[in-house]
Every structure is written in structure tokens, then in C-alpha cells.
Amino acid sequence: MRSSDLPQVRLLPLFKSMSDASFEELMQVAYLQTFPAQLDLIHEGEPADFLYVVIEGCVELYARSNGREATMAMVHPFGTFILAAVLTDAVYLMSARTSARSKVLLLPSQGVREAFQNDDAFARSVVTELSFCYRAVVKEYKSLKLRTSVEQLANRLLRYNRESDSKSCTFELPYDKKTLASLLGMTPENLSRAFNTLKPYGVEVNGSQIHLSDLKSLEILAKPNPLIDERSK
Amino acid sequence: MRSSDLPQVRLLPLFKSMSDASFEELMQVAYLQTFPAQLDLIHEGEPADFLYVVIEGCVELYARSNGREATMAMVHPFGTFILAAVLTDAVYLMSARTSARSKVLLLPSQGVREAFQNDDAFARSVVTELSFCYRAVVKEYKSLKLRTSVEQLANRLLRYNRESDSKSCTFELPYDKKTLASLLGMTPENLSRAFNTLKPYGVEVNGSQIHLSDLKSLEILAKPNPLIDERSK
DNA sequence: GGCGACCATTGACCTGAGTCAATTCTACCT
DNA sequence: AGGTAGAATTGACTCAGGTCAATGGTCGCC
Numbered sequence: 001m002r003s004s005d006l007p008q009v010r011l012l013p014l015f016k017s018m019s020d021a022s023f024e025e026l027m028q029v030a031y032l033q034t035f036p037a038q039l040d041l042i043h044e045g046e047p048a049d050f051l052y053v054v055i056e057g058c059v060e061l062y063a064r065s066n067g068r069e070a071t072m073a074m075v076h077p078f079g080t081f082i083l084a085a086v087l088t089d090a091v092y093l094m095s096a097r098t099s100a101r102s103k104v105l106l107l108p109s110q111g112v113r114e115a116f117q118n119d120d121a122f123a124r125s126v127v128t129e130l131s132f133c134y135r136a137v138v139k140e141y142k143s144l145k146l147r148t149s150v151e152q153l154a155n156r157l158l159r160y161n162r163e164s165d166s167k168s169c170t171f172e173l174p175y176d177k178k179t180l181a182s183l184l185g186m187t188p189e190n191l192s193r194a195f196n197t198l199k200p201y202g203v204e205v206n207g208s209q210i211h212l213s214d215l216k217s218l219e220i221l222a223k224p225n226p227l228i229d230e231r232s233k
Numbered sequence: 234m235r236s237s238d239l240p241q242v243r244l245l246p247l248f249k250s251m252s253d254a255s256f257e258e259l260m261q262v263a264y265l266q267t268f269p270a271q272l273d274l275i276h277e278g279e280p281a282d283f284l285y286v287v288i289e290g291c292v293e294l295y296a297r298s299n300g301r302e303a304t305m306a307m308v309h310p311f312g313t314f315i316l317a318a319v320l321t322d323a324v325y326l327m328s329a330r331t332s333a334r335s336k337v338l339l340l341p342s343q344g345v346r347e348a349f350q351n352d353d354a355f356a357r358s359v360v361t362e363l364s365f366c367y368r369a370v371v372k373e374y375k376s377l378k379l380r381t382s383v384e385q386l387a388n389r390l391l392r393y394n395r396e397s398d399s400k401s402c403t404f405e406l407p408y409d410k411k412t413l414a415s416l417l418g419m420t421p422e423n424l425s426r427a428f429n430t431l432k433p434y435g436v437e438v439n440g441s442q443i444h445l446s447d448l449k450s451l452e453i454l455a456k457p458n459p460l461i462d463e464r465s466k
Numbered sequence: 467g468g469c470g471a472c473c474a475t476t477g478a479c480c481t482g483a484g485t486c487a488a489t490t491c492t493a494c495c496t
Numbered sequence: 497a498g499g500t501a502g503a504a505t506t507g508a509c510t511c512a513g514g515t516c517a518a519t520g521g522t523c524g525c526c
Contacts, residue, residue: 084364131317
């Protein structure tokens with residue numbers, strides 16, 4: 001790992017309050033690598049050798065079973081993945097591939113567990129991050145169980161709009177539609193139809209450009225729920 | 234809390250390696266209560282005032298949104314719930330009600346967070362428990378996304394059979410069928426039909442008694458996956 | 467013992483979503 | 497500019513699962 005990258009990493013929430021000693025020790029065995037898009041990083045079932053931190057780009061977590069594949073989550077800077085497996089020295093439950101060209105920090109599990117033991121501040125950051133990931137999955141699970149496809153898409157669009165700081169109600173979809181469909185638990189065909197269903201509610205689609213011309217009516221349909229849709233809650 | 238209950242609690246994985254001092258401090262503000270069945274304990278959206286540990290009985294975690302309700306998980310002795318909300322001082326994401334008459338330990342959030350800060354052994358147990366809960370939800374989420382209703386039911390039956398130590402392939406359903414249906418993400422009517430679909434695979438139902446007379450063939454249908462169905466992985 | 471409430475089951479029907487196939491669109495490559 | 501591969505869309509069809517309604521079963525309670 002190049003020392004010029006260190007300051008950037010040092011400031012991440014996960015490492016910010018760590019002692020200098022633990023940080024240096026951990027970074028001595030860490031790798032910071034840039035991967036092209038669509039590269040498989042890990043496979044479910046493998047022992048958790050590394051903790052991953054996304055520094056740039058975007059990583060897709062997915063899983064396979066019964067002959068099917070589904071996108072489980074997308075990880076953006078500066079999220080981690082597979083923290084629970086690393087801490088309990090278990091196997092990965094999900095596979096991961098880069099969705100775009102991405103810069104990723106790899107921390108050997110053993111080192112993470114040692115730092116966790118030795119550095120209380122780090123331990124606290126880890127618990128915060130773990131709780132955050134946990135709650136994020138619970139929200140996804142709730143969304144899938146309690147909403148129809150159209151409601152899921154509507155809420156997703158409202159969320160992307162909220163998170164794009166533009167006031168114009170226009171934004172880019174962060175992933176291609178195939179990935180978005182899998183993330184929402186549907187087929188690309190059905191996503192396409194869901195967009196059509198939302199047309200009367202002011203959802204205008206042009207490639208990956210979305211414009212929401214009638215927020216009020218879209219919200220009535222979507223019934224957004226902070227306990228599902230707000231990242232921070 | 235009665236002091237006669239203390240030894241039992243002291244031996245739980247979560248508290249076993251805690252220092253005597255921290256344990257006593259935490260227990261001084263704890264409640265151990267027995268609740269009748271079908272009693273609401275907490276509601277999603279409320280601030281996380283307590284961490285809950287199920288000592289006896291069974292607690293159902295459920296959520297509501299968009300006019301629907303779904304069972305998210307069942308908690309058995311000696312599982313905890315709402316740990317992530319307590320640690321991050323957030324609101325509950327799920328509601329909880331007793332499914333049977335249950336003995337539950339209530340630990341004030343503030344006390345848990347203090348013990349977490351002051352007692353490293355406890356902090357480690359907490360992280361283990363949190364990771365375990367996290368991975369359990371990921372498995373549920375995978376199951377829901379990757380399996381049909383019938384596959385879900387088949388795997389659930391195989392699991393209950395595995396966990397009942399009887400060699401006879403006969404066991405009791407742990408909850409009533411309504412709850413099981415909601416847990417598996419379907420209606421009671423459809424659960425009933427799913428049982429019928431499984432009849433040719435040796436699934437014999439008599440009220441809440443289940444007998445599996447052809448494990449081989451059921452497994453071929455279910456395609457069990459350790460990364461979804463094994464609690465310990 | 468009989469009543470009532472609730473759960474479970476079954477059937478008929480409907481709807482949402484997946485599948486398959488054909489077509490269009492887009493981006494990229496030469 | 498033309499060609500190609502992959503993505504997105506559309507239509508027709510199928511199927512899984514939900515809804516509604518009727519019936520049967522079980523349990524607790526008076």
C-alpha cells in the first residue's frame with residue numbers, strides 16, 4: 001500500500017479514532033487496490049480472509065442458491081463489507097463483484113480481530129459500523145416483505161432523489177437497470193413495466209435520467225416509511 | 234429482579250465472561266419479567282430504552298408498512314433482540330410481541346452501553362451476538378429472494394427436523410401455521426397448499442405434527458444450502 | 467355438553483410477476 | 497459510417513401466489 005494513500009484512509013470513520021500504533025500495525029498488512037469493473041472479489045462459502053472497505057467506485061454483493069442469483073446490496077464509499085464474517089471468523093455469506101472500476105482496501109481478518117481486541121476506540125467504531133450494516137439489511141428485508149414491486153421502485157426513486165442534492169427532482173440512476181431490478185427483487189422486464197406504471201405519478205424516464213414531476217402523488221403511492229427508507233435511522 | 238434468578242442469567246453466553254463488577258452493576262437496573270402470550274413488548278419507531286433477552290418462551294419480531302404486517306423473526310432462549318438499536322442509541326426497527334408465555338430480561342440501554350464501554354469481555358460477547366443476529370437476517374433475506382414458497386417451506390421443515398433430536402423424522406411445528414406462514418412470507422392459505430404440494434415428497438401433516446417419510450426426495454426438491462439453513466455458519 | 471371464537475383448509479377466481487421471444491435502442495469498436 | 501454485442505423494451509403467455517368466501521375442525525369457556 002502506498003503511503004500517499006494513508007492519510008485518506010486514516011480519516012475514515014472506522015479508523016478515525018483508532019490509536020496511531022494500532023492503525024500503523026493494521027496498515028502494514030493492508031492492501032489498497034484498484035479493480036476494473038465486473039471483477040469477482042469474493043465468493044460465498046469461502047473463509048473470511050479479508051475485511052473490505054470501498055474507497056472509490058461501487059461493489060455489488062450478491063448471492064446464489066437453487067439455481068438463481070440475486071443482488072443483495074450495493075456498497076459505496078466508504079462502506080465496508082463482510083464485517084460480521086471477519087469478526088466471527090466465519091465464511092462469507094455473500095459474494096462480491098465490482099460494479100464499476102473501484103478502489104478497495106483489503107484488511108487481513110487476523111489483523112482486524114487483533115486491532116479489535118487491542119484498541120477500544122476501534123472496537124467501538126466496528127460495533128457502530130456493524131450495527132449500521134445490520135440495520136440496513138433489516139430495512140431491505142422489511143421492504144421486500146411489506147411492499148409490492150411498484151411500491152419498492154417508487155420508494156427507491158424518492159430516496160435517490162432525496163440523496164441527489166439537486167433541487168430539480170432530476171437525477172441519474174446509480175446502477176444499470178438490470179442491477180437495480182435484481183436489487184429490488186424483480187426481473188428487468190418487470191422493472192420496465194413498473195416504470196410504466198409510475199408514469200401517471202410523474203415519473204419520467206430517459207435512459208438512466210429520471211425526472212420526478214409530481215412528488216406529492218408519487219409519495220401517496222409509495223407511502224415512504226423512515227424506518228425503511230432513511231439510511232440514518 | 235429476584236436474586237434467585239441471577240445465577241441462571243450469569244451463565245448466558247452474553248454475560249458469561251463479563252467481570253463480576255460490571256455484571257452486578259448491570260443487573261442492579263435490570264428487570265426479569267414473565268409476560269403472557271400475545272403481549273406487545275415494543276413498537277417500531279420507539280427509542281430503544283431496553284435490550285431484551287429471551288429466557289423462556291418465544292418472542293415474535295414483526296413489522297408493519299404500507300398497510301401490511303409481516304413476521305420478521307422468532308426469538309428463542311437465549312437470544313437477544315434489538316441489540317443494534319441499543320448500541321447505536323437509535324429507534325427500534327421492529328416491533329415485538331410474546332408468542333407464548335415468556336420470561337424476558339430487560340436491560341436499560343444506558344447500562345448496556347456503559348458495560349460495553351467498560352468491560353472488554355462483554356464488548357466481545359456483544360459483537361459476537363450482534364454478528365450472529367446480522368448473519369441470521371442475511372440468511373433470511375437470501376432465502377426470501379432466492380427461493381419459491383414451496384422451497385422455503387421444504388427447507389424449513391428439514392431444519393426443524395434436524396434441530397429436533399428425534400431420529401424418527403417426526404416433530405412438532407414450533408409455532409402455529411399462521412405465524413409460520415407470515416415468517417415464510419406467504420398467506421396461511423398458501424402455506425396449506427404448499428404442504429399439499431409437498432405430500433408427494435413424503436411430508437405428512439397432522440395438525441402441528443409433521444412426519445417426513447422421504448428425506449432424500451424432499452432434499453432434492455429443497456436444495457438445502459448451509460449458507461442459508463445452518464444457524465451456526 | 468354445547469356454544470362460540472378462531473384457526474385451518476378448500477375451491478374459485480384474480481392479479482402480479484416471471485418467461486420467452488421479437489424488436490428496438492445504445493454504446494462501443496473497427 | 498457500419499457493424500456488433502449487450503441492454504432495454506414490448507407483447508403474449510404462463511404460473512405462482514393472493515383474495516374472497518364457504519366449510520370444517522379444535523379448543524376453551526360457560
